[in-house]
Amino acid sequence: MMKYGAEPIEHRFTLSFKEMEQRGQWQDIYLGIHMENGESYPEDLLDPSVLVICNQDGDIVQIVLQDEGCDCEFQFTLSEKSQIESFVQPIVA
Numbered sequence: 001m002m003k004y005g006a007e008p009i010e011h012r013f014t015l016s017f018k019e020m021e022q023r024g025q026w027q028d029i030y031l032g033i034h035m036e037n038g039e040s041y042p043e044d045l046l047d048p049s050v051l052v053i054c055n056q057d058g059d060i061v062q063i064v065l066q067d068e069g070c071d072c073e074f075q076f077t078l079s080e081k082s083q084i085e086s087f088v089q090p091i092v093a
Helices: 076-092
Strands: 013-023 028-034 047-054 059-065
Touching: 013 076, 028 059, 047 076, 059 076
Parallel strands: none
Antiparallel strands: 013 028, 028 047, 047 059
16 A cells, blocks of 8 residues: 555555445445554555445456545555455455
């Protein structure tokens, strides 16, 4: 997780499914994010969660890092996105 424009910093975390919601042509999947032992959230990130937006075929269109339920100035690294994609695939299959 990193602020937009900053150097990537990898964080180790686990995910949990919270809810899935149909929104027109999109499926919104909300995930909880839990830091592994010894890891901490980046400074200024208070209560992160994940919004994964998929199309009707289950293809991931966007992965959004949210803070306190809103879009924020942070984003996931490529490997963190890959971890999220692997977690979500069985949910939308």
